[in-house]
Amino acid sequence: MTTLTLPQPKSLLRLSDLTLLLVALVWGTSYGVAKGALVFYPVLGFLAVRFLLTFVLLLPTLVQASAVQRRDAVRTGLPLGGLMLCIFLCETFGVAHTQASNAAFLISLCVVFTPFVEWWLLGSRPARHLFGFAAISLVGASLLSGGLVGQLGLGDALMLAAAVLRAITVCQTSKLTRGSTAPALALTAVQAGVIGLGSLLLFLCSAEGLPALPVERSFWLATVYLVLGCTVFAFFAQNWALQHSSPSRVALLTSAEPAFGVVFAVLWLGEGLSATAWIGGGLIVLAALWTTARRS
Numbered sequence: 347m348t349t350l351t352l353p354q355p356k357s358l359l360r361l362s363d364l365t366l367l368l369v370a371l372v373w374g375t376s377y378g379v380a381k382g383a384l385v386f387y388p389v390l391g392f393l394a395v396r397f398l399l400t401f402v403l404l405l406p407t408l409v410q411a412s413a414v415q416r417r418d419a420v421r422t423g424l425p426l427g428g429l430m431l432c433i434f435l436c437e438t439f440g441v442a443h444t445q446a447s448n449a450a451f452l453i454s455l456c457v458v459f460t461p462f463v464e465w466w467l468l469g470s471r472p473a474r475h476l477f478g479f480a481a482i483s484l485v486g487a488s489l490l491s492g493g494l495v496g497q498l499g500l501g502d503a504l505m506l507a508a509a510v511l512r513a514i515t516v517c518q519t520s521k522l523t524r525g526s527t528a529p530a531l532a533l534t535a536v537q538a539g540v541i542g543l544g545s546l547l548l549f550l551c552s553a554e555g556l557p558a559l560p561v562e563r564s565f566w567l568a569t570v571y572l573v574l575g576c577t578v579f580a581f582f583a584q585n586w587a588l589q590h591s592s593p594s595r596v597a598l599l600t601s602a603e604p605a606f607g608v609v610f611a612v613l614w615l616g617e618g619l620s621a622t623a624w625i626g627g628g629l630i631v632l633a634a635l636w637t638t639a640r641r642s
Contacts, residue, residue, distance in 0.1 A: 362587040366599035369580045369587075374606025376576040378614060383568035386560040389438050390549035395559070396569055397542030400577045404535035411532045419528035423536025426522065429515040430537055431544040436508035443501030452505035454487030454604060454630075459513035460597035467517045472592060479598055483633040487604055489626025516593040523589055534581040598633065605630045 384392055408416060437453065457480045461472045523533070550556065560566075588596055605627035612618075
């Protein structure tokens with residue numbers, strides 16, 4: 347009989363790091379893809395379609411789970427889904443009311459906030475080198491975005507709130523999922539349901555009438571990509587990785603997202619990029635890769 351050998355902790359950590367880098371890559375492409383989809387439908391309606399489709403797709407994993415697993419999925423998914431709904435709302439409306447450079451800079455502050463939020467919520471001081479890597483990542487984000495320009499307006503405040511909420515969500519996910527029996531996909535289903543229903547309710551309250559769904563092929567192609575890649579895979583991967591890594595490490599690795607987003611914009615959308623921005627993106631990726639070599 348062949349005996350399966352469970353991965354060693356270092357192997358799990360390495361796999362977790364690589365998975366999070368892939369999440370950052372997928373999320374980096376989401377901005378350009380979502381931008382194209384929003385041409386055809388309002389923000390709240392688009393969020394409702396995206397996450398309700400995700401919920402329906404993952405509902406079988408929740409139904410097939412045991413009673414204990416469903417209880418854990420609901421117990422952890424409801425508060426985390428509420429936090430993630432706030433993040434998506436802040437990010438989406440924040441970008442609409444500020445310059446893109448300001449948005450990229452402020453959302454990257456999540457990397458700096460996370461170690462302190464982790465210290466505050468979990469009572470665990472991160473390793474010293476993570477603070478240094480976070481600083482390098484922040485410098486890179488500043489160069490990539492061109493720096494913070496102007497005074498703090500409504501959009502800037504929303505992006506700052508999104509960065510704080512991201513840090514809190516990473517730590518809360520780590521705290522609530524440790525010891526939980528809920529499968530990662532079942533947890534993702536609950537989170538998606540909260541975001542989708544929350545967006546739909548807000549959409550119905552704010553809109554005079556519910557517009558018909560778009561018929562354009564490009565809208566649905568973008569939606570399918572965001573559902574399968576940026577929601578199902580990314581949420582599952584992050585929930586899984588947080589069970590094998592620290593919140594600061596997760597936030598730092600996913601901070602490569604802006605760099606991947608720029609590469610996608612240059613290659614796919616044909617946008618130009620200055621030498622300073624290339625250096626900033628390189629620092630972010632370097633910090634993410636560097637931390638994979640420093641095993642906790």
